[in-house]
Amino acid sequence: MGAEVRVLDVEVQRRAVVELLGVLSYAELTAFDRLAEDARMAPTLAGRAALARMAAAEIAHHDRLSARLVELGVDPADAMAPFVAALDGFHDQTRAGSWLEGLVKAHVGDGLATDFYREVATFLPQPDRGLVEEVLADTGHADFAVREVRAAIAADPTQAGRLALWARRLVGEALTQSQAVIAEHDDLADLMMTGTGDLAGVGKLLQRLTAAHGVRMKALGLNP
């Protein structure tokens, strides 16, 4: 392969943009659902309100993405539909069983997804690159989750091992589902291969994702 520079066909690029906005739009909708569900496990009213607030932020992002899809002449529901099964599958396989599992999922799972989408966004033309980067801005998960999880581990250090295992399961499931999504969407796969350049580029992308994941795990007080 080497340094062969590929340029995406305009129509392929347009379809890839629609696919990325579609998957992100549905991801925000499921994030809303899951955060709303996990909010009910909160041990305090303040924690419950905090998670509900994060859920609301996801919907604001969903709306921005949907509005852009409409601008591109695409029905948001049509753009989301191809990704419903994979994303629902991920959430069904990784339903949080406790308040802490929910927080780890919100921080570690969403963090990984966010990093991945942000990498893909750099391959997009404007204004979509800017829009994706904007809706991926932290909605306040990070600080809140880190504070709560660290406090829980400080109070009961045996939690750390269990939660680290849970985080590893999340990552495994996320990889399985994202491979399936990319394999089924040629334009998105094309966009990524063109953007990364070659397989070595894909490898570097995965290294960056893994490094950032490790930083997040350590911030929570968990072994990556």
Next chain:
Amino acid sequence: MGAEVRVLDVEVQRRAVVELLGVLSYAELTAFDRLAEDARMAPTLAGRAALARMAAAEIAHHDRLSARLVELGVDPADAMAPFVAALDGFHDQTRAGSWLEGLVKAHVGDGLATDFYREVATFLPQPDRGLVEEVLADTGHADFAVREVRAAIAADPTQAGRLALWARRLVGEALTQSQAVIAEHDDLADLMMTGTGDLAGVGKLLQRLTAAHGVRMKALGLNP
């Protein structure tokens, strides 16, 4: 009794304001929960996003009320706590069993609650009166629920009777719970008696609530 004019003690009024902001703040949090739950019953992705959007609006209102409580030197969780049992009781007793029941509950139940809180708000001093009126502004429920429910009844007229019965159950349960709330909160009860003037004033308030409820039921295509 007659036309005796009563003026609330400043401290009693302050406590009544905190109680009203507390109950409303928790009402918005439970409304978020319930809308988020009902969103999952939506027959379409567009309907699901619409309900999620309404849920997000409730959280924005919750935040405004909580911020005002903090300004008044009160922990929002403390202000909400006394109302958790009554409001959770209402929602547990009236869990929507279908998408349409959820919409009727959102429109008829929230409409009634909104009218009631708005009446009480007129007895409040500024800036709290303005704040309550603002957070009670329609979050888009009305049009959406009316459109969906009317369409469903047009497609299957037998739905109308069942949904009207459901709405009557909601109103009965709401009356039971709100009487319990007022009976347990002397300052709120004092505020209402002072505001309405006397029992005749309470009677007129109930008449206004009933009339507005009838208008909402008819808009949905249901017999009040």
